[in-house]
Amino acid sequence: xxxxxxxxxxxxxxxxxxxxxxxxxxxxxxPYLFWYVxxxxxxxxFLLKYITGDNLVKGSYGFEAEFNKSxxxxxxxxxxxxxxxxxxxxxxxxxxxxxxxxxxFGAGTRLFVKA
Amino acid sequence: xxxxTQTPKHLITATGQRVxxxxxxxxxxxxxxxxxxxxxxxxxFLIQYYNGEERAKGNILERFxxxxxxxxxxxxxxxxxxxxxxxxxxxxxxxxxxMNTEAFFGQGTRLTVV
Numbered sequence: 001x002x003x004x005x006x007x008x009x010x011x012x013x014x015x016x017x018x019x020x021x022x023x024x025x026x027x028x029x030x031p032y033l034f035w036y037v038x039x040x041x042x043x044x045x046f047l048l049k050y051i052t053g054d055n056l057v058k059g060s061y062g063f064e065a066e067f068n069k070s071x072x073x074x075x076x077x078x079x080x081x082x083x084x085x086x087x088x089x090x091x092x093x094x095x096x097x098x099x100x101x102x103x104x105f106g107a108g109t110r111l112f113v114k115a
Numbered sequence: 116x117x118x119x120t121q122t123p124k125h126l127i128t129a130t131g132q133r134v135x136x137x138x139x140x141x142x143x144x145x146x147x148x149x150x151x152x153x154x155x156x157x158x159x160f161l162i163q164y165y166n167g168e169e170r171a172k173g174n175i176l177e178r179f180x181x182x183x184x185x186x187x188x189x190x191x192x193x194x195x196x197x198x199x200x201x202x203x204x205x206x207x208x209x210x211x212x213x214m215n216t217e218a219f220f221g222q223g224t225r226l227t228v229v
Contacts, residue, residue: 032214043117043205043220044158051215090158094214100170101214103148105158 002027002095006106013081014114021076021109023091032094033074034103035065039087047089050074061085081113118142121206121221129229133194136224140187140208146170147189148209148218149181153202164189196228 005024013019025031032051036044048059055067065076074091091106118141128134140147149161151174160173164183175181178196183189193200203225207218 034217036220041222043119043222044207045117046217046219049215049217096214100163100165102160102163102171102173103218104160105150107157 002093002104004091004093004104004106006089006091006109008109009107010110010112012112012114015083016080019078019081019085019111019113021089021091021111023074023076023106024072025074025091025093026072027093027095031072031074033065033067034092034094035059035063035074035076036090036092036105037087038090038108044090047076081111083113083115086111086113117219117221119206119208119219119221121204121224123224124222125225125227127227127229128196130196130198132196132228133192134196134226136191136193136204136206136226138189138191138206138208138221140189140206141219144208144210144219145187146209146218147183147187148207149175149189149191150205150207151202152205152223156202158205161191193226198228201226201228 003026034049035047038044050057050067058064088108094103120139122137145166147164152158161175163171181191203223205223207220209216209218
């Protein structure tokens with residue numbers, strides 16, 4: 001079955017330290033991978049995507065993600081965390097579905113950045 | 116602001132009732148998606164429309180239905196509501212029918228069934 005896993009419900013990091021939010025996926029064929037962020041009482045906001053090409057993808061707000069085909073992972077990273085990065089992060093994979101496609105989201109990882 | 120507009124923002128209704136949620140996609144976007152977000156189920160894909168036609172279906176209950184109109188706005192109809200239908204319902208849109216385009220989400224409609 002096609003799926004996305006975010007193994008950590010919560011990640012805690014101190015401001016200024018690097019952060020990593022983990023994501024692994026299981027799909028048939030080439031994966032289309034996305035990261036979204038959700039702030040309280042808001043919709044999801046697109047951060048970055050991997051379709052093809054360089055394994056390191058750069059996105060909004062200083063975030064980047066590394067695609068690793070052998071490990072089927074797409075971890076989100078940032079070199080220096082900010083308190084304002086505290087939010088709920090979703091990894092997602094897009095798969096074909098009966099003539100169209102659908103996006104499967106992970107369960108989400110809550111990031112807390114402490115000042 | 117994502118450019119995707121959802122109305123209403125909040126809705127409180129009783130069990131057994133029917134409600135309609137509305138979504139206006141970003142200007143020019145042909146694809147509309149509906150998602151349900153609840154604490155126990157996470158973010159679940161419900162259905163996708165592309166230029167008025169249903170494209171993909173996810174975990175959508177038979178009591179729920181959706182449509183996309185010629186002006187590309189979409190409505191999600193929820194009927195015979197149950198307490199468990201209480202959730203945040205998101206609409207998202209993307210430019211076309213391509214798998215590699217990201218979706219832009221509205222701020223959601225919070226449905227409370229009492």
